[in-house]
Amino acid sequence: MAPLETEVLATSEAISALTEKVLAYLEEQQVDSRAAHHVALVVEEIVTNLGTHGNCRDKPAKIRLMVEPAQVTGEIIDTGPPFDLRLAPDPAIEAPLEERPIGGLGLYLIRKLTSTLEYSHQNGQNLTTFAIARS
Amino acid sequence: MELEEERVGDAFVVTARGRLDGASSSIFADRISGLMTNQKPKILIDFTEVDFVTSAGLRAVLILLKKVKAADGSFALCGVQNSVREVLDISGFTAMINIHPARSDGIAALSP
Numbered sequence: 001m002a003p004l005e006t007e008v009l010a011t012s013e014a015i016s017a018l019t020e021k022v023l024a025y026l027e028e029q030q031v032d033s034r035a036a037h038h039v040a041l042v043v044e045e046i047v048t049n050l051g052t053h054g055n056c057r058d059k060p061a062k063i064r065l066m067v068e069p070a071q072v073t074g075e076i077i078d079t080g081p082p083f084d085l086r087l088a089p090d091p092a093i094e095a096p097l098e099e100r101p102i103g104g105l106g107l108y109l110i111r112k113l114t115s116t117l118e119y120s121h122q123n124g125q126n127l128t129t130f131a132i133a134r135s
Numbered sequence: 136m137e138l139e140e141e142r143v144g145d146a147f148v149v150t151a152r153g154r155l156d157g158a159s160s161s162i163f164a165d166r167i168s169g170l171m172t173n174q175k176p177k178i179l180i181d182f183t184e185v186d187f188v189t190s191a192g193l194r195a196v197l198i199l200l201k202k203v204k205a206a207d208g209s210f211a212l213c214g215v216q217n218s219v220r221e222v223l224d225i226s227g228f229t230a231m232i233n234i235h236p237a238r239s240d241g242i243a244a245l246s247p
Contacts, residue, residue, distance in 0.1 A: 012158040019154070019187070037187065037218035044189055048157055093227030097204055102197055105226050106190035112225045 001029060001067050007060040010051025019044050022065065029067040035134045038113045039065065039072045042130060045106040046076050046085070054080025054126075069134075071115065076128045082121040085110060085128065136185075138166050146177035146245040148238070152184040155192030164195040168202060176208035179241040183214030193226055200231060209233070213241035 004025040008018045019040050026036035043063060051057050061078040091104035111117060114130040121127075136159035137152040147170045155163055170178060178199075188196075203210040211233040215223065223229050235241035 012156075016154070016156060016158045019156070034218050034221075041187065041189060041222070044156065048189070048191070093225075094230075097200055097231050100197060100201075100227075100231075102194050103190075105193050109190055109222065109225060113222075 003067075004063070004065040006063050008047055008063060009060050010047050010054070010057050015044055015047050015051070018047065018063070025065065026067070026072065031067055031072060032135050035072055035132055038132050039074065042110050042113050042132065043074060043076070045110050046128060049083075049085065049106055050076075050078050050080060053083060054078050067134075071131045071133050073131045074129065076126075078126050079124060080126060082126060084119040084121075086117055086119060136163060138163065140166075140170060143179075143242055143245065145173065146179060146242075148179045148181065148242060148245075150181045150184070154187040154189075155185055155195070156187060156189040157191040160189075160191040160195040163192070164198055167199050171202060171206060171208065173208075174206065176203060176206055177245055178203065178208070179211045179213060179235075179238075179245055181214050181238050181241070182212050182216070182219065183238070185219060186216060188219050188222055190226075193222070193228065196228065196232075209245070211235060211241055211244065213238050 008014050022040045022043055023036060026039060047061055050061050059079055061076055064075040066073045085107050088107040091108050115133050116131045118129045136155060139150045141148045200210055213235040214237060215234055235244060
């Protein structure tokens with residue numbers, strides 16, 4: 001099956017357009033709606049994070065998605081500062097409402113929604129890869 | 136995201152449609168905050184046609200929840216789709232929000 005390959009700047013308009021594109025591609029590839037939702041959400045959260053903490057507001061990130069029989073895999077390449085999102089601390093999701101911090105949920109969702117999540121930094125580039133199981 | 140509000144007794148029922156994400160979360164938060172003018176505001180948001188909620192959307196919901204709680208009001212959702220529900224579960228939001236299966240259940244729970 002043909003992969004989806006695209007580039008995106010991390011602005012909210014471009015990210016919304018990317019999410020549309022990802023959902024349309026996964027639907028065309030007949031990926032179930034739950035996996036399609038999770039893949040689109042994980043890609044959106046990764047790119048949003050690159051806009052906040054990386055340099056992808058100026059330099060586009062490269063996205064590649066592949067549909068395999070049992071899972072969907074994704075690769076995101078960016079040239080921002082090295083950042084391994086697997087190592088970010090978990091937010092206090094069990095804290096009572098009054099004490100709950102606003103934020104930190106994006107990276108947490110990425111870690112929870114993926115079945116594998118890998119990171120490497122090579123030749124000035126970050127490579128983040130993930131897989132999400134199909135049902 | 137499209138938002139449409141309706142007054143039901145002393146409560147507001149808001150129908151939301153589309154994606155609650157970084158592009159729409161501040162519009163969503165401002166619009167719902169604007170409905171919290173009463174003492175003890177009562178807000179029910181119909182999520183039947185919301186197919187995507189990102190962490191930016193969750194932040195907006197959390198801000199609204201804190202405001203409602205500070206004003207001693209109530210905040211509930213209804214019609215939450217399964218994938219969105221899973222995101223709310225993972226993020227610990229299900230423990231903080233009343234989630235009703237259907238709009239009619241949510242409206243019934245609003246009456247004093």
